[in-house]
Amino acid sequence: MDSHNRDPQKRPLFSSRLSIITVAAGSAIGLGNIWKFPYITGKNGGAAFIIVYLCCIALIGLPVLISDFIIGRRGGGSVVSSFRALAGERSPWLFGGFIALFGSATVLSFYGVVAGWSLEYVVKAASNAFSGKTPAEVGTMFNDFVTSPVAPIVCQLVFMSITAGVVYAGVKKGIEAFSKVMMPVLVGIIVLLCFRSITLPGAEGGLAFLFKPDFSKLSAAGVLDALGHAFFTLSLGVGTMITYGSYIDKDEHLAATAVQICIADTVIALLAGIAIFPAVFAFGVAPGQGPGLVFVTLPNIFAQMPGGYVFCILFFLLLAVAALTSSISMLEVSVAYASEDLGISRQRATLVLATLISLVGVVCSLSMGKYQEQLTFFGKNVFDLADFAVSNVEMPIGGAISVLFVGWMLKRRKAEDELTCHGNITVPFVGAFVFTAKYLAPVAIAIVFLHSLGLI
Ligand code: TRP
Numbered sequence: 001m002d003s004h005n006r007d008p009q010k011r012p013l014f015s016s017r018l019s020i021i022t023v024a025a026g027s028a029i030g031l032g033n034i035w036k037f038p039y040i041t042g043k044n045g046g047a048a049f050i051i052v053y054l055c056c057i058a059l060i061g062l063p064v065l066i067s068d069f070i071i072g073r074r075g076g077g078s079v080v081s082s083f084r085a086l087a088g089e090r091s092p093w094l095f096g097g098f099i100a101l102f103g104s105a106t107v108l109s110f111y112g113v114v115a116g117w118s119l120e121y122v123v124k125a126a127s128n129a130f131s132g133k134t135p136a137e138v139g140t141m142f143n144d145f146v147t148s149p150v151a152p153i154v155c156q157l158v159f160m161s162i163t164a165g166v167v168y169a170g171v172k173k174g175i176e177a178f179s180k181v182m183m184p185v186l187v188g189i190i191v192l193l194c195f196r197s198i199t200l201p202g203a204e205g206g207l208a209f210l211f212k213p214d215f216s217k218l219s220a221a222g223v224l225d226a227l228g229h230a231f232f233t234l235s236l237g238v239g240t241m242i243t244y245g246s247y248i249d250k251d252e253h254l255a256a257t258a259v260q261i262c263i264a265d266t267v268i269a270l271l272a273g274i275a276i277f278p279a280v281f282a283f284g285v286a287p288g289q290g291p292g293l294v295f296v297t298l299p300n301i302f303a304q305m306p307g308g309y310v311f312c313i314l315f316f317l318l319l320a321v322a323a324l325t326s327s328i329s330m331l332e333v334s335v336a337y338a339s340e341d342l343g344i345s346r347q348r349a350t351l352v353l354a355t356l357i358s359l360v361g362v363v364c365s366l367s368m369g370k371y372q373e374q375l376t377f378f379g380k381n382v383f384d385l386a387d388f389a390v391s392n393v394e395m396p397i398g399g400a401i402s403v404l405f406v407g408w409m410l411k412r413r414k415a416e417d418e419l420t421c422h423g424n425i426t427v428p429f430v431g432a433f434v435f436t437a438k439y440l441a442p443v444a445i446a447i448v449f450l451h452s453l454g455l456i
Pocket of ligand 1: 027028029030031032033104107231232233234235236238240326327329330
């Protein structure tokens with residue numbers, strides 16, 4: 001049962017520790033870091049929120065990430081076959097695999113829509129579409145674009161085609177090779193943007209906002225936002241890291257790898273904050289703008305900034321690149337399942353799944369515009385519904401299943417065996433990790449879950 005059914009001949013493995021970190025950080029670093037983290041930080045008052053967020057990453061995000069890696073590497077297969085290998089053919093734990101498949105496909109359907117917007121904004125920035133516009137005009141421009149029936153769908157489909165192209169090419173030749181080129185590009189761009197932002201006159205206000213905590217600005221809802229975001233930003237709860245874990249070599253130090261991924265993800269989120277808030281403050285704009293921060297406030301600021309034309313193009317390019325290395329990880333979950341468990345070729349699985357997921361994405365996109373009325377259920381349009389179903393329901397359940405599985409089903413002996421590479425390396429804090437997996441993480445997740453459903 002507890003098999004290590006990997007056949008090195010058949011199953012691809014990432015080539016080195018650096019590759020693993022690049023690919024997994026590529027998944028983790030995405031729209032969540034560059035679009036969502038800055039605006040929820042803005043909404044929740046800055047530094048105090050960031051401190052809570054860091055605690056959530058370290059205390060909950062990291063243990064869930066390690067659990068995902070343990071399940072993936074020890075199970076040695078797709079998200080479903082990993083649970084099957086470890087728990088048995090008809091085990092109820094298999095539910096964890098199937099719900100992750102559903103979650104990863106759903107998250108990609110609406111993620112592809114927002115990622116498509118970033119492609120359009122690269123083009124808009126290049127054609128200088130924001131210069132001389134008032135904030136209200138840029139707001140209308142954004143609104144008109146996302147609600148129009150054709151343009152955002154074309155962008156979404158272009159984005160999804162690139163995603164499918166990378167996954168089609170395979171784990172090593174596609175995903176690994178692509179991430180190894182794109183991640184340095186991403187880091188280069190974000191560092192450039194940070195320099196531009198902090199050298200603006202009046203930038204100090206933004207740095208103080210990010211780094212001087214004022215706990216009076218923090219609310220209970222802010223704490224829950226922080227925990228929910230820790231899940232999203234580390235790509236947890238939908239099988240992504242289980243699938244990637246199955247491509248990690250058996251001699252690799254899982255816990256150290258996971259720590260490095262968390263650090264990379266957090267550093268990039270903070271850099272995104274440094275690229276954005278000093279500029280926001282330098283131009284006297286309120287930081288708590290919500291989701292429009294990146295697509296409305298920023299283009300306006302860039303339009304007034306020296307060199308802003310180039311930096312604006314770079315910013316949206318950054319967003320697109322970050323989104324791509326994430327979307328490939330979402331598609332890989334179901335492609336790995338279809339090609340390994342259902343025996344469909346990887347290429348065919350990629351084409352079929354990317355098409356289906358894109359079609360759901362098209363519905364998400366249309367539900368924000370002309371067909372909003374027909375595409376609204378339970379008071380939410382399909383886009384918001386998909387986001388809610390994954391971020392607030394599926395992800396917490398999927399994440400809880402991972403930690404509970406490692407804490408209660410594998411138990412300490414097997415978890416330790418996997419973390420220490422069968423006793424070959426020493427790993428500190430195994431006891432603390434197992435305790436967190438058994439009690440702390442599930443309770444914290446349950447609280448966020450119940451809160452997001454409005455039950456507490
Ligand atoms: N973590 C990515 C981000 O911050 C998004 C992402 C990739 C993701 N894979 C995921 C989110 C799986 C949830 C689940 O943008």
